Amino acid sequence: MSLLRQQGSTATAPPSAVPARGLRTPVTGRRPGGLSARTRHKGMGLLLVSPFLLLFLAFLVAPLCYAFWLSLRTSTLVGGDHFSWFANYQQTFTDPQFLSGVRRVVVFGVVQIPLMLGLALLGALIIDEVTSRLAKVFRMTLFMPYAVPAVIGALMWGFLYSPTFGPVNSISHSLGLGKVDLLSHALMLTSLGNIVTWQWTGYNMIVLYAALQGLPREVYEAAKLDGAGQLQTALRIKIPMISSAMVLALMFTIIGTLQFFTEPRVLEHSASSVITPDYTPNLYAYNLAFQYSEFNYSAAISFSLGAVVFIGSYFFLFATRKRSGLK
């Protein structure tokens, strides 16, 4: 996979670091006189891209348009189905249930995301520096939860949290801390945050680690000669140099957090009084559609959520364009 690995480092690595297949010549080196394939086979390109184009239209463009169309209509038993412009959106942004879900997810994200990415960064710096067998075990162990479906991750933690037979209670009891109900109203967000952190830290660590591995080693040597310690090298060289990877990891984490669904949905069964149907915006949209058959309103919520994520990420990427390197 070294070819892919090189991607990020082409700006800083010497040209020889790009693994050539022997035939590599400068991009401008077109065959003299010969027409480039790019211009010759218009039809071919279209043909190759057509399966993707069809899927793109059917499962991205069409659902988005349909959701938007639905969200502009209102369907009532008395009034029937009619066009109501932005009434659903007006309702969305004044709906206390929706707003409390948004607030909850934001509070969750503000605490959990920096914690998780901080842990991931710490882990990445460690495995970039230490090459012992322990570090190898560390890398594999932290990544393992990524291979676990989110449902099963939530199930396992749900059992561990259980006040009846989970170990957490017996441990806190033997420490003399009394009964701790991790599924209570007060602790639920923390408990959910723990599940998400457990599940995604390793993934982000590997992303950041891969970025670190793409950095040119000579810079470290220079720093070492200048007398920088490992900690200083990490803080002043490594972290600034992988800021693009960190920006992207942050963005994808935020996108994931705004869609928060699986973990609260699973824990809902063990704490139905705490996890209400409107606990997160996504859970709310799901329940509106499938419990209450309010498809129009649900579409408005889905669409608002999608639009916020989409516009947010575009602005985020635009604002950090220099750093993220996404073209």
Next chain:
Amino acid sequence: MTTVAAPAVTAAPATGRRPSAARGRVTVNVVMVAMILYFLLPFWWLVVAATKGNDALFSTAALWFHSPGSFFTNLQQLFTYNDGEYLRWMGNTAIYAGVSGVGATAVATLAGYAFAKYRFPGRNLLFSSLLGAIMVPATALAIPTYLLLSKVALTNTMWAVILPQLLNPFGVYLVRVYVQESLPDELLEAARMDGAGELRVLWSVALPTLKPALVTVLLFSMVGTWNNFFLPLVMLNNDKLFPLTVGLQSWYEGAMIQSGANALFTLVIAGSLVAILPLIVTFLLLQRYWRGGLTVGSLK
């Protein structure tokens, strides 16, 4: 690409670094061990719990084995409960992951290759909307897709789970980047000079070179489908079509509703263990591939 200037490093005094380095190593090792223990905890609990019968599950210490164990009884129950619905779910999951994975990889390969090596009308527009598509949250699409598919009577069929997951914009992006990096135009031109048609060039020249990228895309789409919960949950009503994730969740729901002494708990636990083993083994065996994919994901 990013060009980050290396910040100036202030010289640190070289003296007295030895003892602090040793202390640093100890600290780092302690941190690693603590994190390993935390991340292993649920796995450890799952393995221990899978060896217990229903009574022992509720009455014995959660993090240690209890004898007599009933691991094999649990497994036997798991595979026979309700006419072996677990095995059916496993088969469904394999079908969903296999068909979606292979299909998505094929579609992404053709499109990624076309984006990198051909010009065609609408190419730039389509490619920038593809980048946008990576950022459209999948869960916002699931409910409208369900409504659309219900109009053509496709909900509650395997197609409802397979078709939407054939669309993998990130896979297209990954293939395109890889083609640009590793497949020089000259190589394709040479094959054309030798009289190979466009499809022949793709099949015998491009594909062999692209193999690592294809394995990465395949791995990511398969795992994505294997782990997907929201889409099948929305699309499927018929429990005969459930994948493992939705099936296990429905067992858990059932166990919670009947609460307490319910054999479903041991089934959920054994079922979770059996469900994650193949994934973990795959991941450990194919390490270099997912790492490659994550690198592109992080840097481009």
